[in-house]
Amino acid sequence: xxxxxxxxxxxxxxxxxxxxxAAAAAAFGVDVVLVEKAKMGGDCLNYGCVPSxxxxxxxxxxxxxxxxxxxxxxxxFEGVKFAKANDHVQAVIAAIAPHDSVERFEGLGVKVLxxxxxxxxxxxxxxxxxxxxxxxxxxxxxxxxAVPPIPGLAGVDFLTNETLFxxxxxxEHLIVIGGGPIGxxxxxxxxxxxSKVTVIEAQKALAKDLPEFxxxxxxxxxxxxxxxxxGAAVNAVESSGEGIQVHFETEDGTSSVNGSHLLVAAGRKPxxxxxxxxxxxxxxxxxxxxxxxxxxxxxxxxxxxxxVIGGLQFTHAAxxxxxxxxxxxxxxxxxxxxxxxxxxxTYTSPELGHVGLSEQQARDRHGNKVRVLTADYADNDRARAxxxxxxxxxxxxxxxxxxxxxxxxxxxxxxxxNLLSLALSQKMTMGDLAGFVAxxxxxxxxxxxxxxxxxxxxxxxxxxxxxxxxxRQFG
Ligand SMILES: Cc1cc2nc3c(=O)[nH]c(=O)nc-3n(C[C@H](O)[C@H](O)[C@H](O)COP(=O)(O)OP(=O)(O)OC[C@H]3O[C@@H](n4cnc5c(N)ncnc54)[C@H](O)[C@@H]3O)c2cc1C
Ligand SMILES: NC(=O)c1ccc[n+]([C@@H]2O[C@H](COP(=O)([O-])OP(=O)(O)OC[C@H]3O[C@@H](n4cnc5c(N)ncnc54)[C@H](O)[C@@H]3O)[C@@H](O)[C@H]2O)c1
Numbered sequence: 001x002x003x004x005x006x007x008x009x010x011x012x013x014x015x016x017x018x019x020x021x022a023a024a025a026a027a028f029g030v031d032v033v034l035v036e037k038a039k040m041g042g043d044c045l046n047y048g049c050v051p052s053x054x055x056x057x058x059x060x061x062x063x064x065x066x067x068x069x070x071x072x073x074x075x076x077f078e079g080v081k082f083a084k085a086n087d088h089v090q091a092v093i094a095a096i097a098p099h100d101s102v103e104r105f106e107g108l109g110v111k112v113l114x115x116x117x118x119x120x121x122x123x124x125x126x127x128x129x130x131x132x133x134x135x136x137x138x139x140x141x142x143x144x145x146a147v148p149p150i151p152g153l154a155g156v157d158f159l160t161n162e163t164l165f166x167x168x169x170x171x172e173h174l175i176v177i178g179g180g181p182i183g184x185x186x187x188x189x190x191x192x193x194x195s196k197v198t199v200i201e202a203q204k205a206l207a208k209d210l211p212e213f214x215x216x217x218x219x220x221x222x223x224x225x226x227x228x229x230x231g232a233a234v235n236a237v238e239s240s241g242e243g244i245q246v247h248f249e250t251e252d253g254t255s256s257v258n259g260s261h262l263l264v265a266a267g268r269k270p271x272x273x274x275x276x277x278x279x280x281x282x283x284x285x286x287x288x289x290x291x292x293x294x295x296x297x298x299x300x301x302x303x304x305x306x307x308v309i310g311g312l313q314f315t316h317a318a319x320x321x322x323x324x325x326x327x328x329x330x331x332x333x334x335x336x337x338x339x340x341x342x343x344x345x346t347y348t349s350p351e352l353g354h355v356g357l358s359e360q361q362a363r364d365r366h367g368n369k370v371r372v373l374t375a376d377y378a379d380n381d382r383a384r385a386x387x388x389x390x391x392x393x394x395x396x397x398x399x400x401x402x403x404x405x406x407x408x409x410x411x412x413x414x415x416x417x418n419l420l421s422l423a424l425s426q427k428m429t430m431g432d433l434a435g436f437v438a439x440x441x442x443x444x445x446x447x448x449x450x451x452x453x454x455x456x457x458x459x460x461x462x463x464x465x466x467x468x469x470x471x472r473q474f475g
Pocket of ligand 2: 148150177178179180181182183185200201202203204205206207232233234235265266267268312313314344345346347
């Protein structure tokens with residue numbers, strides 16, 4: 001006889017989304033079962049955000065030591081010890097892991113089952129020998145690296161984000177398939193840690209970002225020695241002696257490159273194949289689990305959040321989804337996912353970030369009432385002092401000066417994007433963004449500077465001039 005559990009909520013997947021739902025529900029005293037088949041913390045902690053940002057940090061430090069000679073240091077840079085960079089990555093994961101652990105969640109009152117979950121009917125999940133009949137289910141099973149059907153790929157020992165962070169020695173020549181955020185963050189990290197790196201991108205690299213800003217990042221990586229090929233589709237892979245030979249097609253014909261290691265960073269595939277979705281009446285659409293604006297699947301008692309729905313695949317998006325489903329399940333409030341308030345950042349140097357509407361999306365909605373305001377890092381005193389004067393901030397502004405979107409390329413773009421995300425979610429205007437006092441000297445002054453430029457024409461306005469004239473008559 002299987003064990004039968006009847007909690008209020010059963011969460012499948014203990015990654016960014018699932019852990020947030022479980023922790024919040026438990027905090028309200030709700031009975032929760034959390035099922036995880038592999039590592040607690042999911043992709044972000046074990047194979048994604050955390051190791052990638054830790055490796056980038058080690059790489060930045062290596063670069064800074066080499067480059068410090070330029071800004072007043074003397075001495076000898078003794079080079080990079082890749083294994084130490086990897087030690088840093090593992091130490092950061094280990095430091096965060098207790099926060100996501102079974103022990104912590106059991107302590108919060110969550111029942112954690114370490115098994116693979118699958119639906120056996122519209123209201124029952126089986127995890128090992130345990131049947132879970134919950135009032136509501138939340139699917140938060142994440143995504144996995146998509147491996148394109150490239151002839152020969154299966155026959156070579158390629159890396160993905162799930163194996164890359166195990167390397168203890170710098171690859172001699174890392175070839176990366178895919179010029180998205182994973183490909184470029186890892187390209188720069190490995191280049192700075194001593195590898196030769198070639199990125200092969202079938203279309204445009206960083207294609208989801210503002211093209212003029214993406215180019216700033218690509219130029220910076222190229223200047224550091226990363227070879228980036230765009231419009232180059234990989235069409236065959238084979239072993240060659242000690243290494244791997246990658247063949248690709250460009251408009252000029254077929255070429256190939258030889259490397260010691262191959263990283264596949266060609267997009268993501270939502271994890272739902274073994275969930276038994278059909279037995280629960282859950283449909284799939286566009287490659288992810290189909291949900292409505294309130295994140296309910298086609299079975300209304302079952303929600304799906306995070307990477308598995310195939311929308312914006314970020315940890316903070318999964319966390320945002322978690323907050324919405326908690327409001328919906330616990331408080332029965334109507335919720336509506338608003339993708340325009342979800343920012344994203346690529347953590348290369350310079351960083352590249354976006355939130356809200358693009359200029360084109362804004363013009364489609366508001367026509368010629370849209371204005372674009374910019375501020376350059378080159379005119380910011382802190383950027384000059386930090387030797388970081390390459391970059392720009394761009395605001396997309398709608399009727400009555402309302403902020404509709406923003407893009408930033410440059411140092412600390414991710415930190416600055418916090419301010420734009422807040423302003424956007426609170427429907428702030430250029431008046432709000434021009435009216436706060438920013439500490440000097442900070443990069444954040446760029447936001448104020450761009451907002452102030454909204455009023456640049458005011459002194460020339462006839463009515464403003466008439467008003468000033470009139471006021472002067474009163475002495
Ligand atoms: C290299 C890399 C770098 C990234 N960097 C960033 C970044 O800087 N910032 C950012 O916001 N995002 C980043 N991301 C994206 C981020 O990691 C994901 O968006 C986030 O982890 C999604 O959370 P999730 O809860 O949907 O899924 P996950 O965190 O992947 O969790 C899903 C969990 O479900 C489990 N599971 C799957 N199927 C079952 C089953 N049948 N039964 C039980 N358990 C199951 C899995 O084992 C996994 O633990 C990065 C991703 C990668 C790959
Ligand atoms: N900083 C961050 O927030 C961050 C960092 C890394 C990943 N992520 C998340 O992970 C997701 C996946 O990242 P990604 O970089 O793997 O995916 P992506 O979809 O953004 O980029 C993959 C790239 O691979 C290219 N490609 C596919 N097949 C190819 C082939 N045969 N030859 C050459 N190029 C090929 C595609 O054209 C595409 O540009 C991101 O969209 C994001 O949601 C976020």
